Amino acid sequence: MLVFLVASLMVYRCKADYLLGAGSYDITGPAADVNMMGYANPKQNAAGIHLRLRSRAFIVAEAGNDGNRIAYVSLDACMASQAVTTAVLSKLKTRYGDLYTEKNVALSGIHTHSGPGGYLQYLLYSITSLGFVKQSFDAIVDGAVASITQAHHNLKPGSIFVNEGEILDANINRSPSAYLNNPAEERKRYKYDVDKSMLLLKLVDAQHGPVGTVNWFPVHCTSMNNTNTLVSGDNKGAASRFMEDWFDHRSVKREPSANTSRVRSKTSFVAAFAQTNEGDVSPNTLGAFCGDTNLRCDFNHSTCNGSNELCIARGPGYPDHFASTEIIATRQMESAIELFANAKDLLKGPVNYRQSYVDFTNISIAAQSATTCPAAMGFSFAAGTTDGPGAFDFKQGDTDGNPFWKAVRDLLRKPTEKQVACQSPKPVLLDTGEMLFPYDWAPAILPIQILQVGQLFILSVPSEFTTMAGRRLKDAVKATLVEKSNGKYDKEVRIVISGLTNAYSSYVTTFEEYQIQRYEGASTLYGPHTLSAYIQEFKKLAEALVLDTQVAKGPSPPDLISKQISLLPEVIPDTTPAGIKFGDVSRDVARNASFRAGDSVEATFWSGSPRNNLMTEASYTMVEFQSAPGVWTPAYDDDDWSVQFVWKRPSATIKWKVPKDALAGTYRLRLFGASKALMGKIDNFTGISSEFVIV
Ligand SMILES: *[C@@H]1O[C@H](CO)[C@@H](O)[C@H](O)[C@H]1NC(C)=O
Ligand SMILES: *[C@@H]1O[C@H](CO)[C@@H](O)[C@H](O)[C@H]1NC(C)=O
Ligand SMILES: *[C@@H]1O[C@H](CO)[C@@H](O)[C@H](O)[C@H]1NC(C)=O
Ligand SMILES: *[C@@H]1O[C@H](CO)[C@@H](O)[C@H](O)[C@H]1NC(C)=O
Ligand SMILES: *[C@@H]1O[C@H](CO)[C@@H](O)[C@H](O)[C@H]1NC(C)=O
Ligand SMILES: *[C@@H]1O[C@H](CO)[C@@H](O)[C@H](O)[C@H]1NC(C)=O
Ligand SMILES: *[C@@H]1O[C@H](CO)[C@@H](O)[C@H](O)[C@H]1NC(C)=O
Secondary structure, three states: OHHHHHHHHHHHHHOOOEEEEEEEEEOOOOOEEEEEEOOOOOOOEEEEEOOOOEEEEEEEEEOOOOOOEEEEEEEOOOOOOHHHHHHHHHHHHHHHOOOOOOOOEEEEEOOEOOEEOOOOOOHHHHOOOOEOOHHHHHHHHHHHHHHHHHHHHOOEEEEEEEEEEEOOOOOEEOOHHHHOOOOHHHHHOOOOOOOOEEEEEEEEEOOOEEEEEEEEOOOOEOOOOOOOOOEOOHHHHHHHHHHHHHHHOOOOOOOOOOOOEOOOOOOOOEEEEEOOOOOOEEOOOOEEEEOOOOOEOOOOOOOEOOEOOOEEEEOOOOOOHHHHHHHHHHHHHHHHHHHHHOOOEEOOOOEEEEEEEEEOOOOEEHHHOEEOOOOOEEHHHHHEEOOEEOOOOOOOOOOOOOHHHHHHHHHHOOOOHHHHHHHOOOOEEEOHHHOOOOOOOOOOEEEEEEEEEOOEEEEEOOOEEOHHHHHHHHHHHHHHHHHHOOOOOOOOOEEEEEOOEOOOOOEEOOHHHHHHOOHHHHOEOOOOOHHHHHHHHHHHHHHHHHHOOOOOOOOOOOOOHHHOOEOOOOOOOOOOOOOOOOOOEEEOOOOOOEEOOOOEEEEEEEOOOHHHOOOOOEOOEEEEEEEEOOEEEEEEEOOOOOEEEEEEOOEEEEEEEOOOOOOOEEEEEEEEEEEEOOOOOEEEEEEEOOOEEEO
16 A cells, blocks of 8 residues: 555656746736826826736746746736846846846736836837836836746746637637638638637646646737726736636635735746737627617728728627626636646647847848838728727728828838838838837837747747738748657647737738738738748747757847836825825715625725835725624735726725625725825825625
8 A cells, every 4th residue: 555655656756747836926017197008099098907917927947957947927918028028037137147038038918908008118119108107117027027036936846738729709800801811722721710729738736736827819908998097907817817716716815914915825826818819809709880870890991981980899798898808808717727627638848949039120031032121000000900999080901091191101201112112012101110219119129939848839929910820820830840850749749829929019910911901911010021031030940949959149139228218297296185184085985885796885085196106916905804893804905806996186996896705794995005295205094984784
């Protein structure tokens, strides 16, 4: 018996194929005043919190001290940013020397359109945020480093299981007219015009069981529309939170630790819903309709009677975008749980990587005797998409441009004839690649990377690939791996694209989709052959991985941090009328009322700006439960679906929608905040509502 036990223990031990670690840290940033990244809607400025944003990190190392390792990080941010990546790597170097570098670290954004902007270094991406926002930048950099550090300290022997399955009702193509321009024979190979497959990894500690999971499923995080002002991880951020709660079987949430600091235990399970080839993929599954007539928008141009502004896509919970977010999050979460529960295929084999920097503005593509061009945005870029249309009279599918805007453009910069020819048929609206004042408007040098764990290959792209562009890249890399490895890698190889990773450079469509010039084509920066350039350069990385050769390092991307312009005004001093203190209740919960599941409880407090204290790894809000006479236990906070924190100078409102599983009993709402005095001193305060009863 003992022998059997020891033997089976040893078998269990031997199953530890890798060292694994997971980590997670708050990256919410400034939840006030800052323009949200994604829709480029100047009116969409943060004014509170729907869900906190997190950085979720996973490290996989070969067993043994000198083995290779990779760090994969999924950020609840709109995208990765070269500036953030540079800063994160530099901090990691200080801590760990050459353990984590540009070669083996991947930072990927989930693409939420409801996070604070201003953390990218190229000018085009920080126009609506009024330039660089240091608080946004620091929150992401510090949180990413903290999550990687946690994962590093958590490294223990374990195994990784992989599973794949379909989700049929969580995404649709938002530019089907462009997809239809791909060759018919190619389209025939696929059942859908978007990828429906979710690929999931399950990380299991040999001693303690599952420590985390990461999956990739293509869908824009645009369930929350461009009127939302509450910071949120949208459908993927919510799915992460839901799955982490599912794993922890929580009803009344965390144990109290300190009154403002919410401490997740070191062994907390980390569930990342990472982004992949979502370029033309919308979560708004009912499709696009005209707001005035309720008719379908024009198929080719997504216009309503000639104009784009009224053509808006609808999510499954229309007209309530919270409901749409919850539905698309739940569909992803339920599939992930099923894949997680049934994951049986083990990853086995080396941990490896190849990375290089490539100047995308002038790549010769031998196979097509073509070249890429300096970056440029087409007219249809300004039309936006059906997930969030742009202003003025731009429309998608525009290969001509309009003379008025051409004149305006020429004031900024008139594109050269060579550039116009190179980018054709894209009519150039913004010649960003040749606009260098006051600093570069668009990137030229981009990082590309392959991370390998056994038979899984993760392709890190610094952009948003459309469905078919992603398929072509994956096929090309797979063909190279199979061909060059002499049968070592066969059809069992699994390839996944990690979207919006390490840097950001807008979209990548196929050559055929580019001809149609929908939003995605107009935002494909380096001309019609951009995808071919990616494929050519990724094949070099794949070949080097298999043949164990090195790749050229390539030119270094510029560090533009010192040149950044910041025009976002400082927080003005906070004040209250005489006799009133910060934290005093200005509108209390309904007195002596009792509430039940589904009811909303609200209280409003005199408050200072959330930018005075970001409450990182803590919370502005707390729903407290009376667990014994006079003992108040934190039950729900900023990061709970049921709680909303809404800021509108000079007040903060806590809104709590009583969830189904809330315990009956006595509760109160509590606010944590900070105020700025005339001379700039920051003071913390707290405020408490009256008690109320849940029956
Ligand atoms: C936190 O709790 C401690 C004691 O438990 C108390 O002294 C302190 O004032 C509290 N801080 C806030 C901001 O409520
Ligand atoms: C869309 O454009 C294509 C190509 O120009 C054309 O054949 C088709 O009829 C258009 N469809 C609609 C619904 O307008
Ligand atoms: C389209 O616009 C024209 C001219 O502005 C107007 O007469 C017509 O009623 C509009 N049609 C719809 C469906 O809105
Ligand atoms: C955006 O979402 C809000 C909140 O759910 C909703 O009231 C509004 O109608 C939505 N806007 C559009 C254009 O769907
Ligand atoms: C583009 O690259 C080619 C070599 O591949 C070089 O001859 C040419 O000068 C480059 N053009 C620019 C504008 O840098
Ligand atoms: C609330 O209820 C308690 C006991 O049920 C009572 O003593 C108190 O007067 C009530 N307060 C108000 C404002 O009605
Ligand atoms: C306010 O709280 C923050 C943490 O949330 C802390 O770092 C800071 O020192 C506090 N300020 C004061 C004046 O106590």
